[in-house]
Amino acid sequence: MENVQNKRRAKAVIETSFEALPLEIQTEILSRLPLKTLMKCICTSKKWASLIRTKEFINLYMSRSTTKPRLFFTIYQYNITTSSKPSRNISEVLFQSVYHEEEPLLSSGQQQVLLSPDLGYEASSPVRGLICHRLNTEFMIFNPGTNKSQHLAEIPLPNKSAPLRFFFGYDELTDVYKVLCVAEVTKEEQHVFTIGTNEAAWRQITCEHQHSPTPTAQGLCKEGVLYYRARSSTGRGLVMMFNVRSEEFSVSELPEDMNIENGWDVSNCRDPRGWELVKYINGADRAVALVDDSQFSHEVVYEWNWNKVFHIWVRNEVAGTWSRIRIEIPFYKKTVDVPTLYFFRGTTRTGKLVFSMKHFLPKIDGKISIYVYYYDPETKDLRQYKIQGGEKGHCLRFYLDHVDTPMLI
Known part of the structure; x- marks a missing residue:
């Protein structure tokens, strides 16, 4: 008799529908699903769709996603015309991400999205799983994990052909995303768009510091502050800071011996004298740094033992100053694939230094292969990993700590 009752209970449990489970258990299960599965759930049930799109669920999903950060790559394929005035029209952009700091490293959870944008297309650095796209004066927020987007209002500029740079940021305390547009050396044409508000319009703000973002400036968002490289009206190199919450600008003066120049080699898709902003973690210190x-x-000369030595400038947020730090990688030249150039791209959350390619990606078996190096300062271990990319590519942009988000799903 007891066995019969147990079988009946087991059958009842099996036949219990997902909807019959308590809401907190449904939420817990859904929050552990990958993005593609969540998209199927939204199409399957209106109730699930309503739950997945709530603020509470998004926050829960993001809290799990941030514990599994991704490496994110943007591969640009150009149509290059050889003439007296060469043009480099974008034909395709491949967004690709993989999990990192997992085994097998750089091969699990791979995502790819291919776009074919028009001439004039630009993309921001990813912020909490989202990217801001710009095509002339039109903008949209894009989720590469779901291939979904949200169009923003067109920015109202009196001179639509004026040089314009844009940056995408997020403030943790207010849970707000904003897009900042900065015109060329002017106080009057700074605009901000707040994502997810009822305004749905650009607001003009004022910056008291005359500056122009460098042509290659990629914003770096850290703890509610947007950092980007710029130059003053006199041509001096600067790092500008924009507080996403208060919408106030401030300037970080750079040391005289940093010798930052602003140059852009369009034909080679690179900044020959480029300084990049990266996140640098050293123990408990989490800072913004500049790397040349x-x-x-x-042409860099290695030490006799083939060690790689380079320097970065790290910002002290409390004092507002920059200090020069020497970094040495033992036997770098013996391990790294020479003659390909690998650039320092910052540190992971566990303090590992990451080096990646930047442009002119080589093909292996008809496919682009992206190589990444991880260096552990504690163990002195330098390891190479390969990621299979797309069919073709000329320019690579590389970002750390990308995450999955159910926003715009």
Whole structure:
């Protein structure tokens, strides 16, 4: 008799529908699903769709996603015309991401999205799983994990052909995303768009510091502050800071001996004298740093033991100053694939230094192969990993700590 009752209970449990489970258990199960599965759930049930799109569920999903950060790559394929005035029209952009700091490293959870944008297309650095796209004066927020997007209002500029740079940021305390547009050396044409508000319009704000973002400036968002490289009206190199919450600008003066120049080699898709903003973690210190890409050129002389030595400038947020730090990688030249150039791209959350390619990706078996190096300062271990990319590519942009988000799903 007891066995019969147990079988009946087991059958009842099996036949219990998902909807019959308590809401907190449904939420817990859904929050552990990959993005593609969540998209199927939204199409399957209106109730699930309503639950997945709530603020509470998004926050829960993001809290799990941030514990499994991704490496994110943007591969640009150009149509290059050889003439007296060469053009480099974008034909395709491949967004690709993989999990990192897992085994097998750089091969699990791979995602790919291919776009074919028009001339004038630009993309921001990813922020909490989202990217801001720009095509002339039109903008949209894009989720590469779901291939979904949200169009923003067109920015109202009196001079639509004026040089314009844009940056995408997020403030943790207010849980707000904003897009900042900065015109060329002017106080009057700074605009901000707040995502997810009822305004749905650009607002003009004022910056008291005359500056122009460098043509290659990629914003770096850290703890509610947007950092980007710029130059003053006198041509001096600067790092500008924009507080996403208060919408106030501030300037970080750079040391005289940093010798930052602003140059852009359009034909080679690179900044020959480029300084990149990266996140640098050293123990408990989490800072913004500047690295000079020229230190990774072929002309750099290695030490007699083939160690790689380079320097970065790290910002002290409390004092507002920059300090020069020497970094040495033992036997770098013996391990790294020479003559390909690998540039320092920042540190992982566990403090590992990451080096990646930047442009002119080589093909292996008809496919682009992306190589990444991880260096552990504690164990002195330098390891190479390969990621299979797309069919073709000329320029690579590389970002750490990308995450999955159910926003715009």
